[in-house]
Amino acid sequence: MSSSLSAIFGLVFLGLANASVFLMFKLWGYPFDKETRTSAAPRSLMLLHRCLGYAFALLYIFMMWHMVPRLWNYQVELPPRTVAHLMLGITIGVLILVKISILRFFRHFEESMPYIGVALLICTYLLIGLSVPFTLRETVLRTQTRAFSEEGIARTRQLIETAGLPPEAPLDMLASKRMLRAGQHVLQRKCVVCHDLRTILAKPRTPPDWVKLVNRMAIKPVIGEPITTDEEWRVSTYLIAITPDIKNAVKQQRAEQMRTDESKAAAEIAASVMTDETGIVSADTYNAAKAKELFEDKCSQCHPYQDVIEYPPTSKEETTEVINRMIDIGLYLEEKEFELIARYINENIVVE
Numbered sequence: 001m002s003s004s005l006s007a008i009f010g011l012v013f014l015g016l017a018n019a020s021v022f023l024m025f026k027l028w029g030y031p032f033d034k035e036t037r038t039s040a041a042p043r044s045l046m047l048l049h050r051c052l053g054y055a056f057a058l059l060y061i062f063m064m065w066h067m068v069p070r071l072w073n074y075q076v077e078l079p080p081r082t083v084a085h086l087m088l089g090i091t092i093g094v095l096i097l098v099k100i101s102i103l104r105f106f107r108h109f110e111e112s113m114p115y116i117g118v119a120l121l122i123c124t125y126l127l128i129g130l131s132v133p134f135t136l137r138e139t140v141l142r143t144q145t146r147a148f149s150e151e152g153i154a155r156t157r158q159l160i161e162t163a164g165l166p167p168e169a170p171l172d173m174l175a176s177k178r179m180l181r182a183g184q185h186v187l188q189r190k191c192v193v194c195h196d197l198r199t200i201l202a203k204p205r206t207p208p209d210w211v212k213l214v215n216r217m218a219i220k221p222v223i224g225e226p227i228t229t230d231e232e233w234r235v236s237t238y239l240i241a242i243t244p245d246i247k248n249a250v251k252q253q254r255a256e257q258m259r260t261d262e263s264k265a266a267a268e269i270a271a272s273v274m275t276d277e278t279g280i281v282s283a284d285t286y287n288a289a290k291a292k293e294l295f296e297d298k299c300s301q302c303h304p305y306q307d308v309i310e311y312p313p314t315s316k317e318e319t320t321e322v323i324n325r326m327i328d329i330g331l332y333l334e335e336k337e338f339e340l341i342a343r344y345i346n347e348n349i350v351v352e
Helices: 005-026 043-071 080-104 107-144 149-158 176-192 197-201 206-219 231-248 254-272 290-299 306-310 317-329 335-348
Strands: none
Touching: 005 043, 005 107, 043 080, 080 107, 149 176, 149 231, 176 231, 206 231, 290 335, 317 335
């Protein structure tokens, strides 16, 4: 079952829970004969409530039928959110079993039904709240991502050339809408077997890092169907393609803080050696072509470098501020790289 279809079923599940519980509140407002254990509520409403209850139970069984087998394929310890999701799912199953048992065999406990119904509703809200928002986020990312635009595909094609894929990898074919969709499919069907989707999309990485990470995961032994070499290339390319959107959607993780601090320190050192009013670095080894290439490569990792040209800095101080802001959201630069990029921008892009 795809994550999108799972989210749809989850929302239907929540809708059935709401309809059943609030209809139960209405039914319990009618007179009830404790001797005969019959209610004065309209028979049609009673039948509707019963149908909603059984539909809720059947949908629960259907979803568990698809979800539980995936747990056997996990190669790592379950992440906390998945554990909470599992516990809530088990609790809902127990409450459904208790409710049906009371209705069928233990009618003397019938007055506890409203409490069981409310407990089911609360657990259902918590269950859906732990899963559907993350699935919807991935769906929105998929539909709104620039990765499938012509510009995004061209950018991806350029990035995968230096991502470390083997020579036999068909780069032109991988950087296409069809293959990006195929990589997305691998992510949703195979990667989530061992990893929570939230953890996969939580941290942006450089193209070589994505390739190394996917390769490291692919060579691990698995119980289920392994990731093939072609699938490895496809999912790596897809992750490279959506990295700019991941960076725009999440805060920088603590794991990158050390690299950020190092870049800031390098930026402070580089800024201190700016000697003249134009902000030109006092370096005799400056290479304009190399600086331009570095500028385009580094800036395009998070957004089209054309954005800088369309909205240029207006001073050398603003250039330093812009580069530092990029460092804050994950760009890693060594001292020399900072100097080269700053000089290139100041000489070719800054509009005073």
